[in-house]
Amino acid sequence: MEPYVDGFVDTPVGFIPRVRTSLLASDWLGVAGARIGFTRANYKVVPGLYCVGDPTPDSPVLVTCNYKLTFDAVRTELSDIDAWILVVDTRGINVWCAAGKNLFSTHEIILSVNAARLGEVVAHRNLVLPQLGATGVTAHMVKKGCGFKVEYGPIRAEDLPAYLANGNQADQDMRMVTFPLKERAVLIPVEIFLLWKLLAWTILAAFLLSGIGxxxxxxxxxxxxxxxxxxATLFGILAGCAVVPLMLNQLPWRQFWPKGVLTGAVAGLLCVMFFAGSLGWLASIALALWTTAVSSYLAMNFTGSTPYTSPSGVEAEMRKGLPLQAGAATLGIIGWLIAPFI
Structure with missing residues (x-):
């Protein structure tokens, strides 16, 4: 039995796990691992029907994904609330991304409802889905497939108590997508952690290429x-993975690659100034180009983490940014190799 399970509720289809509405030490450890990327690829719960409190056949059914960070965010906002939680198998991917990948989808919801025999557990026929999952779900097809009507709840789990208390009505603030500093900052550790293998090879290549003369x-x-x-590589990583998300709303341009160019150029200039006494003009230009390319490339990772872009927008940005990044990186490497001979 998972640590977050706190007993069972007897229903016509058998015993349904009741989950805690507060996090244990093991949960916080898992959160830390997921936030830095250590357990991110396999941080999920078993799909199926769960509950909080002492739900009755008239209690609401909240639908979410089986990414544990999302599951935890939902259950911890439901203290003193009696509700059913239907967890859809999204292969451990959050609701928004899963909807875009056709995992939090019409088919999966129908499959989950029928597999849980939800119609035998509750007397009503209403499902409350997260608003950010709407892109993957066709409401009328869900009703046709399992007999349940789809309602879209608030964007944030923290608004669920107010939404339920207001008769399943969401106000304008509950429908508004925001991306404040706290939400941007929490993305930084995982972006940096996931670079460690590539960084190790880059360090090796940097020493080998730098010795040629x-x-x-x-x-x-x-x-x-x-x-x-x-x-210079570390400056580029920090410029693209940290400065861009932290200063996102202060940096010009909508697309991410030019934001990364700007922060990378500044970081490259600082790096050149730091090594001013030991670098020639060509090596300085090479370092600046390399830092800018690294920053711009890594800044584009946030196109899939924000409400700023759509899938087509991401593709359009990559078509523009990647050739320039590849060109700058290539020129930087060539300049760095030639510099000792000048």
Whole structure:
């Protein structure tokens, strides 16, 4: 039995797990692992029907995904509320992304309702779905497939108590997508953590390429120039993965790649100034180009994490940004290799 299960409720279809509405130490440990990306790929709960409190056949049915961070966000907002929670199998992906991938979908909801035999558990025929899952669900097809009517609840789980208390009516604030500093900052650790393998190879390549020079290969040059190259890479990572999300609403342009160009150019300039006494003009330009390319590329990762872009918008941005990023990175590497011979 999972730690978040706190007993069972007897129903006509058998015993339904009752879940806690507060997080245990094991839950917080899992949250930390998911936030830094360590357990992100497999952080999920078993799909099916759960409940909070002491629900009756007239209690509401809230539908969510089986990504545990989302599941936890829902259950922890339901203290002193009696409700059923129908968890749809989205392969451990959050509602918004799963809807875009056709996982939080009409088919999956129909399948989940029928598999849980929900019609035998509740007397009504209403499902409350998260608003951000609407893109993957066709309401009338759900009703046709399982007999349940779809209602769209608020965007944020924290608004669920007010929504239910107001007779399943959402006000304008509950329908508005926001992306404040706190929500942007929480994305930074996982973006940086997921780079560790690529960063390890980059560090190795930086030392090897930096040692190439008139003497064929120099360990002293590999260390001194390699340190500068690695520092420039780290500056680019911080500029794209941290500065861009933190300053998102202050940076110009709607697309992310030019935002990353701006922060990367500034980071590259700072890096060049830091190594001003040991770099020539060509090596300085090469480092600035490399830092800018890294920052711009990593900034585009947030196109799938924000309400700023649509799938078609992401594709359009990548068509514009990737060639320029590849060009800048290539010129930076070539310039870095040529610099010792000038």
């Amino acid at each position: 008139p003497d064929i290969f120099s360990l002293a040059a590999a260390w001194s120039r390699g340190t500068a190259a690695i520092t």
